[in-house]
Structure formats: C-alpha cells, structure tokens
Amino acid sequence: MDIKVRGLCKSYGDLTVFDHGDFDFACGQTHILMGESGCGKTTLLRLLMGLEKPDGGTVEGVDPGSMAAVFQEDCLCLNLTPVTNVALVCTMQGSVGAGGGKTPPGMALPLPHRVRKRDMRRNIMDHLERVGLGEAAFRPTRELSGGMRRRVAIVRAMACGADTIFMDEPFKGLDEKNRDECIAYVRDLSAGKTLIVVTHSPEECELLGGQLHHMEASPHGQDDRKQVTQGARII
Amino acid sequence: MEEKRTRQPRHGIRLWAVVFWLALWQVAAMCIKQEILLVSPVLAVGRLAQLALTPGFWGSIGFSLLRIASGFLLGLGFGVGLAVCSALWVRVRELLAPFMQTAKSIPVASFIILCLVWISSRNLSVFIAFLMVLPVIYTNTLEGIGNMDKGLQDMARVFGVPAARRVAYIYTSQVMPYIKSGCKISLGICWKAGIAAEVIGIPSGSIGEKLYQSKIFLDMPDLFAWTIVIVTISVLFEKLVLRLMEWGVYAMEHR
Numbered sequence: 001m002d003i004k005v006r007g008l009c010k011s012y013g014d015l016t017v018f019d020h021g022d023f024d025f026a027c028g029q030t031h032i033l034m035g036e037s038g039c040g041k042t043t044l045l046r047l048l049m050g051l052e053k054p055d056g057g058t059v060e061g062v063d064p065g066s067m068a069a070v071f072q073e074d075c076l077c078l079n080l081t082p083v084t085n086v087a088l089v090c091t092m093q094g095s096v097g098a099g100g101g102k103t104p105p106g107m108a109l110p111l112p113h114r115v116r117k118r119d120m121r122r123n124i125m126d127h128l129e130r131v132g133l134g135e136a137a138f139r140p141t142r143e144l145s146g147g148m149r150r151r152v153a154i155v156r157a158m159a160c161g162a163d164t165i166f167m168d169e170p171f172k173g174l175d176e177k178n179r180d181e182c183i184a185y186v187r188d189l190s191a192g193k194t195l196i197v198v199t200h201s202p203e204e205c206e207l208l209g210g211q212l213h214h215m216e217a218s219p220h221g222q223d224d225r226k227q228v229t230q231g232a233r234i235i
Numbered sequence: 236m237e238e239k240r241t242r243q244p245r246h247g248i249r250l251w252a253v254v255f256w257l258a259l260w261q262v263a264a265m266c267i268k269q270e271i272l273l274v275s276p277v278l279a280v281g282r283l284a285q286l287a288l289t290p291g292f293w294g295s296i297g298f299s300l301l302r303i304a305s306g307f308l309l310g311l312g313f314g315v316g317l318a319v320c321s322a323l324w325v326r327v328r329e330l331l332a333p334f335m336q337t338a339k340s341i342p343v344a345s346f347i348i349l350c351l352v353w354i355s356s357r358n359l360s361v362f363i364a365f366l367m368v369l370p371v372i373y374t375n376t377l378e379g380i381g382n383m384d385k386g387l388q389d390m391a392r393v394f395g396v397p398a399a400r401r402v403a404y405i406y407t408s409q410v411m412p413y414i415k416s417g418c419k420i421s422l423g424i425c426w427k428a429g430i431a432a433e434v435i436g437i438p439s440g441s442i443g444e445k446l447y448q449s450k451i452f453l454d455m456p457d458l459f460a461w462t463i464v465i466v467t468i469s470v471l472f473e474k475l476v477l478r479l480m481e482w483g484v485y486a487m488e489h490r
Contacts, residue, residue, distance in 0.1 A: 049389075049393050050392075050393075051389050051392065051393065064395070065395055066395075067393050067394070067395070068393065068394060069390070069393045069394070071386060071389065071390065073386050075384075075386040075387055075389065075390040077387065077404060077405060077408065079408045079488065080404060080488060084404070084488070084489075088394075088396060088400060088404050088405075089390075089394035089395075089396055091394075091395065091396065091397060091400075156394075160394060162394075166393075
C-alpha cells in the first residue's frame with residue numbers, strides 16, 4: 001500500500017513546518033528525501049513514523065507493526081552488545097528471529113516457527129559481518145566507535161524484517177569504504193520494501209538509487225510553506 | 236596520557252583511611268584514660284569477641300536484621316511500584332506527592348512514637364524502616380523514569396518492541412542507577428531509623444534492646460561493641476543488596 005500524506009499541517013509555536021502538504025511514497029520502492037537543513041525532512045519522517053502528531057491532515061499506508069528506522073542519533077542501548085541490540089527488535093514476521101517466508105533475500109534461510117536463540121544470533125552475526133562488525137558483535141556497544149554504532153543501527157533496521165524503513169542521514173559519520181559497504185547492504189536488503197532515506201549527499205543518492213524527492217521552500221515566497229518536487233528516478 | 240587524564244577518582248573506603256581513624260580513636264582513648272567516656276577500639280573489639288560467644292548475640296542480630304531488611308525490601312518494592320504508577324498516571328503522582336513530602340519531612344522520633352500506639356514494638360522497626368526507605372526510592376525511581384532516553388523510547392515504539400523486552404532491556408538499565416543511588420542513601424537511613432525504633436520500643440531480643448541496656452548500665456564497651464555490629468551489618472547488607480541488583484540486571488540483559 002502506498003504511503004499517502006494529505007493536507008499535512010505541523011507547527012512548533014510560531015514556526016510552521018508544514019502547511020497542508022501532500023506527499024506520496026510508492027510502496028516497495030526507495031525514496032530519497034533531500035533539501036536544505038531545517039526544511040522539515042526529519043519532522044516529516046517523525047510524522048510518518050507516528051512519533052509526532054500532525055496538527056492537521058492524514059497519513060495513510062504506514063503499518064505501525066512493520067516499521068524500522070535509523071534515527072539521526074543511533075538510539076542504541078549502550079550497555080548491550082550489537083547482537084543483543086539487533087535481537088531486541090527482531091520480533092516481526094520476516095525478521096532474522098522469526099519464521100515465515102519473508103526472510104530477507106540472500107540472508108537467513110527460511111527458519112522454523114520457533115527459532116532457537118543460537119540460530120537467531122548466527123543470523124544476526126551474518127548481518128553484522130556484512131558491514132564489517134563481525135569482530136565487534138559481542139562487545140558492549142558503549143565501547144564501539146561512532147561509525148561502528150552507526151552500522152549497528154543500520155543493521156538493526158534492515159534485519160528486523162520491517163516492510164517500511166525510515167532512515168535519517170543513515171551514513172553520517174562513515175568513511176567512504178564503510179559507507180559504500182553499508183549502501184550495498186541496504187540496497188540488497190531493501191528490495192520490495194518501502195525505504196525512505198533522508199540525505200544531504202548526492203553521491204549517496206546515486207548509490208542508493210530510487211525516487212528523488214526534493215523538499216524546498218514554496219516558490220510563492222512564503223518561507224514557512226514547503227513543497228516537494230518529485231524528481232526523476234535514479235537508477 | 237589520555238587514560239590518566241580521564242581516570243575518575245575512587246570514592247570507596249581505603250584501608251589507610253580506616254587505619255588512620257582507628258589509630259586516632261585509640262590515641263584519644265589512651266589520652267582520656269576513662270572507659271566510661273571513651274572506650275578504645277581494642278577494648279570494643281575485645282568485648283565484641285566476648286559477646287559473639289554468648290547465646291543471645293546472634294539471635295539479636297537475626298531479630299533486627301530480619302525486621303529491618305524486611306522493611307527495606309518492602310520500601311524498595313512499594314517505592315519502585317508506586318513510582319511506576321506515578322509515571323503512568325499523573326493523578327497517582329498528584330495523590331502521592333503530599334504523602335511522600337510528609338514522610339520525608341517528619342522526624343524519625345515522631346514517627347516512632349506515633350507508630351508505637353498502633354504497632355507492637357516487635358514489628359515497629361519493620362514499619363519505620365519501610366517508611367524511611369519508601370520516599371527515597373520513590374523519588375529516585377520517578378526521577379530515573381523521567382530522565383529516560385527519549386530516543387530509545389522512540390526506537391522501541393517504532394520497532395514495536397514488546398513491553399516485557401522494553402522493561403528488561405531498555406527501561407531497567409536506565410532507571411537502575413537511580414534506584415541504586417536511592418538504595419545507597421536509604422540503606423543507611425533505614426538501619427539508623429530501625430535501630431532507633433528498637434531503642435525506643437525496646438522489643439525483647441533486639442539489638443536496640445541491647446543498646447538500651449548499655450545506656451541504662453553505662454556499659455560503654457557493650458555500647459561500642461553493638462555499634463560496631465550495627466555498622467558492620469549495615470555495610471554488608473548494603474553491599475549484598477547492590478551486588479544482587481547488579482547481578483539481577485546482568486542476568487536479565489544476558490538471558
């Protein structure tokens with residue numbers, strides 16, 4: 001089901017972020033949101049995820065039971081290991097910790113209904129190894145570098161089996177090699193899923209592919225109104 | 236170099252400091268030379284060794300330990316439970332605010348005398364320890380819940396993490412430092428208040444009764460010996476409780 005946002009209004013005090021905004025995100029595709037800082041990209045993601053209530057308008061097509069996200073901050077439990085951080089969210093159908101036919105392509109094999117903890121850990125390890133975190137998998141997350149934590153956050157979003165994934169500047173702070181590895185990993189696992197990524201980098205945009213949405217101030221000269229220009233599809 | 240700069244100072248009790256204060260105590264006792272005013276540590280420990288061989292010694296420790304520990308555990312359980320309810324429902328918080336404030340402000344002696352009318356002296360220390368612990372644990376836990384990482388809560392909501400997992404892996408580890416801090420503060424208070432309740436209520440076979448008798452007969456070696464016992468039990472109990480809490484959190488997170 002496509003994500004449809006109609007008549008979205010959101011203000012913080014005197015600051016109007018959205019004034020009757022309409023957005024469409026086709027199901028099962030990758031969407032890249034770009035735009036200058038402070039134009040409302042993060043707010044839009046939070047509204048889509050249901051973390052903020054709109055002042056007006058409707059958001060349709062987001063299944064609250066099958067969402068995942070990479071937040072601007074890593075939002076990891078620092079006392080837990082990367083494996084446990086990922087396992088914590090693996091409750092959805094199709095995650096590395098559940099049975100069913102939605103296992104991410106190229107990753108875990110179809111699993112029996114009650115997957116044993118050991119098997120789940122092995123599957124999570126597969127994911128972590130793909131982004132170069134095999135060695136760090138069982139270290140407390142607080143001991144990891146910022147880039148490593150970022151990759152754990154990406155793995156958590158991709159391994160949980162969600163149908164809709166929101167990413168807010170997911171590759172921020174990663175060096176080029178790790179960023180390219182992570183983008184390849186995300187691209188691999190996002191086939192058939194709705195992926196909405198906020199980024200400032202045209203290079204990341206090129207590597208990820210998908211539909212480009214550019215958020216900008218309204219051409220009518222009202223700085224507080226935003227519009228989304230739907231650009232060409234990037235392959 | 237970096238390691239040296241960032242190393243935190245150790246806050247625990249150091250052996251040299253203990254030796255220093257014991258030595259000072261010994262020197263002071265030797266200078267005063269009057270047992271009735273100040274007993275030397277050597278004499279106090281000697282008396283303690285004698286008491287340890289008497290039949291009533293361990294019974295008194297068991298009597299007081301059982302009651303004060305029960306009061307502490309009740310206060311801990313109710314404090315955490317009520318704080319969770321207060322965090323969930325604002326009306327509960329509003330309802331409890333005057334009670335907690337009053338419980339924190341009323342002097343222990345007033346509470347003890349008030350409660351003696353209602354509760355038998357044998358169980359008074361349970362209730363007094365409970366009353367001393369409850370507001371401290373409640374306040375700390377509520378503060379811990381209020382300071383929980385908003386980002387982690389958002390994460391749990393988006394990913395649909397089940398409630399049991401949220402509690403075990405996300406909430407507990409964030410609130411636990413506040414509960415532990417509350418325990419450290421309230422453990423000392425509950426022992427002082429519990430023993431005070433026993434000294435006033437004089438239940439037979441308690442440490443408080445022994446302290447009271449020491450006072451009546453001006454038996455200073457006994458008074459110091461029993462004080463050493465109280466301090467020792469209090470410290471050991473605190474260490475045990477904090478260790479058990481750490482172990483509990485670890486076991487929950489590494490199931």
